[in-house]
Amino acid sequence: MHRQPDARRRPRGLFLVYFAAVLAVSCLLAHFKLLWFDELMTLYVARRPSLTALWACLCDGPDPAPPLHLLAVRLSIGLLGETNLAIRLPAILGFLLMIVCLKSLASKDLSPSASWVAAILPLATYGFAYAYEARAYGLWMGLTALALLLWREATEGGPWSKAACLGLGITLAAGVSTHWYSVLLVVPLGLGELERTWRTRKVSPWVWVAFAAGFIPLLFYGPLLANGRQYSGNFWAKPTWTAIPLTYASLLRWPGAIGVVGLFGWMIVKSWGCRNQEIRSSKPPQVVPRHLVVAATVFILLPLAEVALAKIMHGGYTVRYALPSLVGMAWLVAFGVGHLESRGILKARSVAIVLLVGAVILNGQSVTRSRDLYGWTSPLPEIPEVLVDLPDDHLPLVVAEATRFLPMAHYRMDSRLGREIVYFPHEIPTEDTLWISMRKLRPLVDHQILDLDDFVVANPHFYFLETTLDHFRRGLEARGAQVIPRAKSAQSESLFEIFMNPSPSPDSDQ
Numbered sequence: 001m002h003r004q005p006d007a008r009r010r011p012r013g014l015f016l017v018y019f020a021a022v023l024a025v026s027c028l029l030a031h032f033k034l035l036w037f038d039e040l041m042t043l044y045v046a047r048r049p050s051l052t053a054l055w056a057c058l059c060d061g062p063d064p065a066p067p068l069h070l071l072a073v074r075l076s077i078g079l080l081g082e083t084n085l086a087i088r089l090p091a092i093l094g095f096l097l098m099i100v101c102l103k104s105l106a107s108k109d110l111s112p113s114a115s116w117v118a119a120i121l122p123l124a125t126y127g128f129a130y131a132y133e134a135r136a137y138g139l140w141m142g143l144t145a146l147a148l149l150l151w152r153e154a155t156e157g158g159p160w161s162k163a164a165c166l167g168l169g170i171t172l173a174a175g176v177s178t179h180w181y182s183v184l185l186v187v188p189l190g191l192g193e194l195e196r197t198w199r200t201r202k203v204s205p206w207v208w209v210a211f212a213a214g215f216i217p218l219l220f221y222g223p224l225l226a227n228g229r230q231y232s233g234n235f236w237a238k239p240t241w242t243a244i245p246l247t248y249a250s251l252l253r254w255p256g257a258i259g260v261v262g263l264f265g266w267m268i269v270k271s272w273g274c275r276n277q278e279i280r281s282s283k284p285p286q287v288v289p290r291h292l293v294v295a296a297t298v299f300i301l302l303p304l305a306e307v308a309l310a311k312i313m314h315g316g317y318t319v320r321y322a323l324p325s326l327v328g329m330a331w332l333v334a335f336g337v338g339h340l341e342s343r344g345i346l347k348a349r350s351v352a353i354v355l356l357v358g359a360v361i362l363n364g365q366s367v368t369r370s371r372d373l374y375g376w377t378s379p380l381p382e383i384p385e386v387l388v389d390l391p392d393d394h395l396p397l398v399v400a401e402a403t404r405f406l407p408m409a410h411y412r413m414d415s416r417l418g419r420e421i422v423y424f425p426h427e428i429p430t431e432d433t434l435w436i437s438m439r440k441l442r443p444l445v446d447h448q449i450l451d452l453d454d455f456v457v458a459n460p461h462f463y464f465l466e467t468t469l470d471h472f473r474r475g476l477e478a479r480g481a482q483v484i485p486r487a488k489s490a491q492s493e494s495l496f497e498i499f500m501n502p503s504p505s506p507d508s509d510q
Contacts, residue, residue, distance in 0.1 A: 299328025
């Protein structure tokens with residue numbers, strides 16, 4: 001009699017330890033990792049001097065996003081200061097919310113060990129990289145998991161069902177206010193609700209009211225959507241059907257994708273082989289609501305709906321837009337593991353341990369790659385290799401790519417190099433989304449974001465840093481500039497010296 005409460009407390013205590021460990025690791029990574037281009041856009045918009053200025057920036061600014069995440073970042077830096085951790089804290093809390101909701105959701109229908117699979121799986125996926133990134137994805141994943149949990153509560157018909165419906169409507173509205181593709185969250189939930197309605201022959205009107213309530217914020221976001229349409233035609237990542245299989249491989253990472261396919265293949269084979277055999281297992285069979293299985297399965301198919309919507313709306317699509325589908329994946333994998341465990345085929349605890357070990361290994365590798373790419377531990381990024389031996393001539397340095405320029409300008413590399421760092425548009429026929437963003441960012445910051453013609457009149461002699469794209473250099477050559485290679489790094493960065501008036505000898509200017 002005295003051991004039963006302890007037995008209940010032990011899993012809760014273990015989950016609190018796991019929760020605290022994920023929180024601590026996420027906070028450490030958020031603290032040490034330097035901000036990169038997308039996160040800097042978040043910061044520059046969120047720190048506008050007033051809410052009115054923030055709204056005006058969303059209506060015609062450099063980051064065409066809904067306001068909720070930016071408001072959360074604004075609140076966080078207002079309370080904690082403008083630190084890396086404060087800027088990334090909303091994403092961390094959102095990711096942790098997803099873990100808590102998945103554990104709670106899986107614990108309702110699955111064994112305790114199988115519920116651990118649901119709680120650990122996101123840590124072993126591409127999603128954890130966005131747990132400590134100052135973008136909307138961490139918060140979006142948390143709201144997605146909360147919506148699924150509240151819908152599950154609302155369908156149980158208990159005394160809290162109406163409160164769950166209210167929470168569901170608020171959560172869906174918050175999702176739409178976090179990322180535009182949240183409008184698609186109603187698709188898996190709606191199909192799951194249709195299955196439940198068909199099977200029980202009973203309509204739950206408050207659930208459908210909650211689904212409709214999720215779209216209410218769109219009535220107020222007309223100016224924001226108009227701002228976003230300026231970016232849609234030239235988005236850097238075009239939607240293609242071939243991106244869908246790559247999405248799943250990237251979300252689960254290649255080892256995880258192979259493992260999940262293998263797991264469900266094994267489940268099908270073993271279940272077929274055991275269907276006429278005596279099941280030797282002390283575990284009771286799982287009883288899982290079919291509408292929950294339908295919703296989780298459709299969640300996994302969200303990338304198809306997102307690509308289709310992007311094609312219709314002439315928008316963009318990239319892997320991180322599919323991160324909410326991890327909620328369905330985590331629950332469905334836990335369901336599959338629990339099914340195999342109930343048939344005595346494998347131990348869910350062993351799967352959870354393997355996932356945790358895999359998460360540590362895979363995230364260790366990702367952190368190492370990210371450290372080399374973006375810089376860690378130092379409060380300032382390293383000076384690029386090709387710029388280390390620049391002569392002390394104070395000539396301006398033009399950086400062609402916005403994603404390279406903005407961190408250099410933010411961390412004041414101009415003072416360390418003793419020269420201005422400048423960005424201006426690429427020599428391409430149409431404006432890309434990065435240049436649109438940089439042009440709209442210009443009044444918000446004091447960085448040198450200039451027009452090409454004005455710059456070359458005042459600075460006919462300058463240095464030019466090229467990364468992976470060469471169209472800007474070719475554009476300078478088409479203008480008659482003399483382009484002299486000066487250095488090249490192993491990271492494919494090249495330094496050129498540019499003379500817009502090539503008639504004098506380069507030696508005469510040195």
